[in-house]
Amino acid sequence: MHTAPLPRVLHLTQPVDGGVARVVTDLVRAQLSDGLDVTVACPDSALTTKLRTLGARVRHWHATRSPGTSLVREVRHLARVIDEVRPDLVHAHSAKAGLAGRLAVRGRIPTVFQPHAWSFEAVSGGTAALALLWERWGARWASRVVCVSEAERATGMDARITGRWTVVPNGIDPERFRPAPAGAVRAGLAPLAGIRPAAPLAVCVGRLCRQKGQDVLLRAWEAVVRQVPDARLVLVGDGPDHDRLREGAPESVVFTGAVADASPWYQASDLVVLPSRWEGMALAPLEAMACGRPVVVTDVDGARESLPPSFAARCLVPPEDPAALAGAVTELLADPLLRESLGSQGRRHVLSTHDVRYTAEAVSDVYRDLLGPWTAATPSAEHGQPLGTGRGAEANRTPQRVEPTEYRESIHS
The missing domain is CATH 3.40.50.2000 (Glycogen Phosphorylase B;)
Structure with a gap:
């Protein structure tokens, strides 16, 4: 079977801390181990240092955590980054990067949006109404919306957000997080x-x-x-x-x-x-x-x-x-x-x-569905072993893989 070259992936993230940063870090680590060409655009932070240590390219994107008067400048800056990186796929994480990223790309490149909890749940009143209107409108510029739970997908569906959905449960590295006395x-x-x-x-x-x-x-x-x-x-x-x-x-x-x-x-x-x-x-x-x-x-x-x-x-x-x-x-x-x-x-x-290896595999399956198949490279010494492949009895286990669930719906114009 003919396979395409390994894709160039651009991750966009703001925030740069907490759970979103850990998800981005784990995905980048796994994708580098698979030989993908990975760049991350985000504000300067401890996350950028960590990503560079892993071997990822990092492009500075000056962006505040919440939307504001600087949004137009932030979108223009991000558009320049995208033109320079020339990614095959953009993966935008959380509300702010999802907003700016989809405005910058507007469907010209396959775009994955991962909300990491919906923006309209975080605010109230008129701000919540505006956030909900944006999520309904912006869905047309997401090739796939990746939710981390069936409940998160259901919340989006109940809010009348339409698009192509895939549910990929969050995962963690069980070698890093393990019992101790x-x-x-x-x-x-x-x-x-x-x-x-x-x-x-x-x-x-x-x-x-x-x-x-x-x-x-x-x-x-x-x-x-x-x-x-x-x-x-x-x-x-x-x-x-x-x-x-x-x-x-x-x-x-x-x-x-x-x-x-x-x-x-x-x-x-x-x-x-x-x-x-x-x-x-x-x-x-x-x-x-x-x-x-x-x-x-x-x-x-x-x-x-x-x-x-x-x-x-x-x-x-x-x-x-x-x-x-x-x-x-x-x-x-x-x-x-x-x-x-x-x-x-x-x-x-x-x-x-909830082994993070399966989270990374499921996200790669989403990429392949959007870009076509490719063959993963052999992990290099530069990027080390994939997550969860360290020594010990548990590292050699064969846990049950939970397959992602995809939902297809038309995107209304």
């Missing part, structure tokens, strides 16, 4: 956070912002410590709500600020909590389960799909419900045997359905 890890972190080794420990990893719902968790925490007085809560991350959340927080709550690697905090925890108001499919619960830790999450898009079915009764709570959140956290902090059982189930679930 909590006591030993916590002993190393205790001097940084002042946490007693024996204290029941809940951890929340995420950007400190309205989406992630740490304010709801802090309200719930008051009820938790009444039942488990020696419990401690660690908020891992930074963001625009840092000062507001820290003001008035009790002594039992620790703020770490931004960290380069959250895996030690997962490993040190007894329980990981993510009380989000909206998501597509959050990475933090997957990372926590890969580390063998139970989770409590709010029942937003992607949450049910990311958990084993047996977790629903104990680990899913309604969003913005401090009482339900406190009850679930208290129950698990008080039951070590239940936590151990749920942690083992969660690890097995992630290995079988």
Whole structure:
């Protein structure tokens, strides 16, 4: 069978932190290992340094996180970058890059848009209405919309966004996020956070912002410590709500600020909590389960799909419900045997359905559908082994691949 040359792929991303940055990094790593010619356009940040270390070309794109008066300039700059890179395919990540990227390309190049949660869920009032109108209009300039969960796709469909859809569940690297003895890890972190080794420990990893719902968790925490007085809560991350959340927080709550690697905090925890108001499919619960830790999450898009079915009764709570959140956290902090059982189930679930290798393969399948087939190159020494192929018994496993689901619909003009 004739195969085309390896394609040139241009990823566009803004934001450059949090889960979106981790997804972009994992995709770039895998695509470089497959021999693709990969460039990323994004603002200068720690992400650009990481991407260059992997061997990707990086083009500076000065763009703010939210749309504003600078949008016209940002689109023009991006159009120049696209003309210079001459990609075969553009992959735009999240609302801002999806907005500017589709305006710059306008369907002239195959374009994949990956919302990573819908923009109209993040705002309200007139701004939400404008965001929704744009998503309906901009869909005509996306060759494919890649959603990270069936629920995220359903939210888009319910909002009357039309197009060609593919669902590719988020994945994580189970070699990077893996179990470790909590006591030993916590002993190393205790001097940084002042946490007693024996204290029941809940951890929340995420950007400190309205989406992630740490304010709801802090309200719930008051009820938790009444039942488990020696419990401690660690908020891992930074963001625009840092000062507001820290003001008035009790002594039992620790703020770490931004960290380069959250895996030690997962490993040190007894329980990981993510009380989000909206998501597509959050990475933090997957990372926590890969580390063998139970989770409590709010029942937003992607949450049910990311958990084993047996977790629903104990680990899913309604969003913005401090009482339900406190009850679930208290129950698990008080039951070590239940936590151990749920942690083992969660690890097995992630290995079988959320290995990042399969996420990368599914995205490559989308590219092939749009561009035609190509033959992946043998991984080079420059880019190292593909994710999840390190040594150890688990690295040699053959987990069940979950195929992406494609939905075809006409794009209305």
